[in-house]
Amino acid sequence: MAASGARMSARALLSMTGDLGVEAVAYSELAGRIRVLIADGRIPVDTRLPSERELAAGAGRSRTTIVATYQALRESGHLVSRRGSGSRASLPHLAEVSKRPGRAVDFAGSVPPPVDGLSELIAETVAALPDITAFPGFDLLGQDALREAIADRYTDRGLPTSPDQIIVTTGGQHAISLTAHTLIRRSDVALVESPTYPHAYEALQRAGARLVASPVTAEGWDVPHLLGLIAQTRPRAAYLIPDFHNPTAASMDPEDRARLAHAARAVGTTLVVDEATVDLDIDRPWDNGPFARHALPHTADGPGVITLGSLSKSIWSGLRIGWIRADAAVVRRLVQARPAGDLGTPPIEQLIGERVVRRLDELVPARRRLLREHRAVLGEALHRRLPQWTMPWPDGGLSMWVQLDRPASSALAAACRARGISLMAGPKFSIDGSLERFLRLPFTSPTADLDAGVAILADAWAELGDVRLAAR
Ligand SMILES: Cc1ncc(COP(=O)(O)O)c(C=O)c1O
Known part of the structure; x- marks a missing residue:
């Protein structure tokens, strides 16, 4: 370039x-x-x-x-x-943009606002703040009370868990990178979905992994391909988002979860299951509990499932509370490896986190209501202004994975940037720059922005005309 x-x-x-x-x-x-x-x-x-x-x-x-x-x-x-x-x-549009008043529309991040009721919980926590000199400044493992709350939630959801299976991290991204750096040795094969959450494959690559990818669409996984690729490449780890997958919003069928856990175990692959989006159910007709219910525990002679969680999507990304659930021996390895990248999760956030986790069932319905309303606004705007795009209807998650009528997602993102809209084009979600026909559209922005943003998108799309990608 x-x-x-x-x-x-x-x-x-x-x-x-x-x-x-x-x-x-x-x-x-x-x-x-x-x-x-x-x-x-x-x-x-x-x-x-x-x-x-x-x-x-x-x-x-x-x-x-x-x-x-x-x-x-x-x-x-x-x-x-x-x-x-x-x-x-x-x-x-460079000249016009510099003159345009008003704020930009964010279709790039999928960052919902803080959930209703969070401010009250923060105020309550701060009012009852214990003597913080009792807490360590650097906390590599996480406070006992928060780890207990997280473990209890898994147990309540059908996966018996003890606190020594939990390490608290500074958000879900930290959980991904800590797991990647602990698990992966240079040139190990790691399997990811395509598309997938981009900062996850970046973390795996940075840890030295060679990536292979198996396709996912809004309709779900190509399970024969996924199982075949695991058998053939015997990856050290497979990173998956089986509930309200980012970006397609697909959820993996319960029977396929069991088949996948079985196939992974047969070849020694550790499944790294990212459940950051698991609470974002709008109207999925079933809930199968945590993925790891389908797997045998991690043992000295075999891999298990490492589950990653976060409060960012269900509650607020500003809390920076995430966690890893794994076998206690794996948790000890994670704690040992942690200082190279991070010296602990802040104590006051953990105190808030504990209250939040204990009250998740009260708080999450407000998140679901917001997502339902925003999904309707985005869906209606797309239907009205861009009927030529194929718009799968997600039953949860934060975004729609729309299929364009021409492979020009990157060109659209660039044209939109000049109009004050940030977008993540399809290729950002693939490890090889493919997926030009796809676009992730989160419905997390305020509803007025969603509507205004789609109007600008439609305008930009019409103006791009039948421009095609050069020699891809
Ligand atoms: C699937 C998935 N996992 C993890 C994260 C990281 O979130 P955080 O670090 O805010 O917990 C994200 C954020 O977009 C995500 O989409």
Whole structure:
């Protein structure tokens, strides 16, 4: 990728647009390919493109074709030509955005607001604050009372658990990275879903894993593929989100959970099951309890299931309370490995966390009501303004995994950025840059933003026209 403000040679540009001479690509097609490269940032704004003469010679095309291409790009606002400084990449809405009042719409994060009733619980906790000198400053394991509350909740949900099977972390992401760094040795194979939660595969890669991926759609897992891949690659770990999967919102059938646990155990794979989204049930007709009910415990001669949890999605991401449930011996290894990355979860947050976990059944219904209402607003807006997109209806979770009618998710994200909307395009959720036909749309923003955001999305989509991704 060229640096912004740099000059780009004809050769560099043609390596991104594909061979024009052989394909006899029309000027409008070439302009379309260059627009996408600019829109998704592979040609940074302000890059100086090659002169018309240089590009014509390099591409083996007539000067007239290239002149028409640049003219089309100028007309759509993707090129600004000035005497003396050549033709520079631009985005059509840059000028407008800088003038636009109001706040940006966030479709990138899936971060719901604090749950109703949380402020009262925080106030209650602070009012009753015990003598904090009684707590250690660095707490690598987590407070007993919170670990007991978390263990009791698993037990109540059908998975007997004792506090020594729980380590409290500084959020779910920390739980993922601590698990990855403890479990993975350099070049171990780790299996992930595709799509999956991006910061999870990043953490696994950073721990040294070689990733393999098995597909998930809004309809669910390709179970034969998943079981086949486990048998074939015998991964050290498989990271899965079986309840209200991020980003597809799919949930894995109970029978498939048992088959998966069995297949993993047969080849020595540890299942790392992320249940950060498990409470986000809007109207799923069943609840099968924690995934680990299907697995035998971790033993010296065999792997088990490591379960990750978090209060971020059900309660508030600002609390930064997560946890790992594993066999007690594994918990001890996690505690030993922890100081390299983090020296403990703050004590006051843990005190709040304990009250929250003990009252989850009272608090979570408000979260579900909010998600139900927001899902309806986003669904209605998409149905009205973008009927050509396929919109699976999630029965829980925080987002819709919509299928576009053209593979141009990255181009849309780039075009939206210029209009004040942040989006995470489909490829962000895959380990290989595929999934251009998909887009995750969270319904966590205020409802007015959801509606306004979809109007801008529809506008941007129409304007992208039938631009296609260049030579992917
Ligand atoms: C599936 C999943 N796991 C874990 C996390 C991390 O959340 P936190 O670190 O806020 O607990 C997220 C956040 O988006 C997520 O979607």
